[in-house]
Amino acid sequence: MEDLKVLQKTEHLHEARWWDTAPDGRAHCYLCPRHCHIGDGQAGFCFIRVNQGGRLYSLGYGAPAALQIDPIEKKPLNHFLPGTRIFSMGTAGCNMGCFFCQNWDISKSRSDQVNSTPLSPEDVVLLAIHYGCPSIAFTYNEPTIWGEYVIDICKVAKQYGVNTVMVTNGYITREAFHDIYDHVDAANVDLKAFTEEFYGRVTLTHLQPVLDTLLWLKNETNVWFEITNLVIPTLNDGVAESRSLAEWILKNLGPDVPLHFTAFHPDFKLRDKPRTPPETLHAARAVAREVGLHYVYEGNIFSDGASTLCPGCEGMLIRRSWHSVEENLLDDGKCPRCGCAIAGRWSNPHSAMPVSALARARSLAERRFGAVNF
Numbered sequence: 466m467e468d469l470k471v472l473q474k475t476e477h478l479h480e481a482r483w484w485d486t487a488p489d490g491r492a493h494c495y496l497c498p499r500h501c502h503i504g505d506g507q508a509g510f511c512f513i514r515v516n517q518g519g520r521l522y523s524l525g526y527g528a529p530a531a532l533q534i535d536p537i538e539k540k541p542l543n544h545f546l547p548g549t550r551i552f553s554m555g556t557a558g559c560n561m562g563c564f565f566c567q568n569w570d571i572s573k574s575r576s577d578q579v580n581s582t583p584l585s586p587e588d589v590v591l592l593a594i595h596y597g598c599p600s601i602a603f604t605y606n607e608p609t610i611w612g613e614y615v616i617d618i619c620k621v622a623k624q625y626g627v628n629t630v631m632v633t634n635g636y637i638t639r640e641a642f643h644d645i646y647d648h649v650d651a652a653n654v655d656l657k658a659f660t661e662e663f664y665g666r667v668t669l670t671h672l673q674p675v676l677d678t679l680l681w682l683k684n685e686t687n688v689w690f691e692i693t694n695l696v697i698p699t700l701n702d703g704v705a706e707s708r709s710l711a712e713w714i715l716k717n718l719g720p721d722v723p724l725h726f727t728a729f730h731p732d733f734k735l736r737d738k739p740r741t742p743p744e745t746l747h748a749a750r751a752v753a754r755e756v757g758l759h760y761v762y763e764g765n766i767f768s769d770g771a772s773t774l775c776p777g778c779e780g781m782l783i784r785r786s787w788h789s790v791e792e793n794l795l796d797d798g799k800c801p802r803c804g805c806a807i808a809g810r811w812s813n814p815h816s817a818m819p820v821s822a823l824a825r826a827r828s829l830a831e832r833r834f835g836a837v838n839f
């Protein structure tokens with residue numbers, strides 16, 4: 466466990482949920498399947514859940530280390546309000562140990578090692594409204610580990626008609642799953658590979674808890690979710706593995722869950738691997754479509770594989786270039802040629818909220834952060 470002499474100075478202490486006291490007196494955190502047992506003055510594997518005087522605290526609460534406005538396609542979500550902006554935020558730390566992490570500057574940092582901005586849940590939502598974003602993404606590092614903050618932001622967001630999105634590795638326990646996901650509107654789950662060997666050796670976690678999360682999302686929630694598989698040369702880029710992954714999705718989640726195969730670039734501890742060749746993504750996409758998945762994408766490269774095709778007539782529906790929507794031909798969520806209904810959330814699920822609530826949200830955002838220009 467991480468020694469906390471420095472962390473103890475932090476001001477960002479918020480009592481944590483999802484913990485109890487183990488028989489040996491240490492704090493047992495059961496938010497994720499690591500089940501860390503944390504001694505007084507120490508932090509869990511994720512760096513941002515700390516034991517002080519026998520109680521567990523979340524250092525991530527109210528302390529985002531990264532704030533940015535992204536296209537929603539960058540999360541990636543291709544079937545949730547396409548072409549809209551999403552207010553994106555992350556904190557420090559992570560509960561996985563991926564050697565290829567592409568946000569390692571914050572995910573492998575402790576809270577006191579990053580510049581963070583104090584921001585209450587209400588201020589997060591008002592900032593999103595101020596910048597004309599209909600959605601907020603919890604992203605960049607793993608949001609599960611700051612679940613207390615996520616839940617409080619989601620509650621305020623719901624009042625003001627703003628959507629919330631988890632961009633997650635899916636490493637969460639049954640005990641915490643509904644506490645968080647009952648509040649969010651959408652998710653993108655990284656399914657980093659389809660072998661326990663890869664998960665154990667390259668992410669320092671396990672595959673089955675991630676598959677369990679996908680099953681719970683499908684069977685127990687109304688959350689719209691998509692799946693991302695980062696394809697890393699020599700580690701998880703075999704066509705047989707892509708086929709097995711696609712077959713599992715088809716059998717357990719159905720054909721309409723979008724799957725994104727994305728390109729790796731050398732980063733963090735995996736600098737000896739080359740970038741993913743486009744041909745590898747083309748092959749993975751082809752095999753997943755052959756298996757029967759309706760919406761399979763290629764990401765982090767310029768490719769026709771970023772666009773949405775109709776599973777009924779194969780016609781182009783949403784033309785994308787990288788993260789930009791160039792053309793959207795959907796007609797009320799349907800293909801304009803064959804009428805096939807396309808799975809997704811094509812209009813804001815909160816747009817039916819009373820006009821008075823929307824006006825109040827805009828007025829609060831203006832008072833707090835200045836004119837709302839959207």
Ligand code: SF4
Pocket residue numbers: 494495496497498499500501508509510511512514559560609610
């Ligand atoms: S959330 Fe953090 S402290 Fe809790 S079990 Fe997971 S890694 Fe450990």
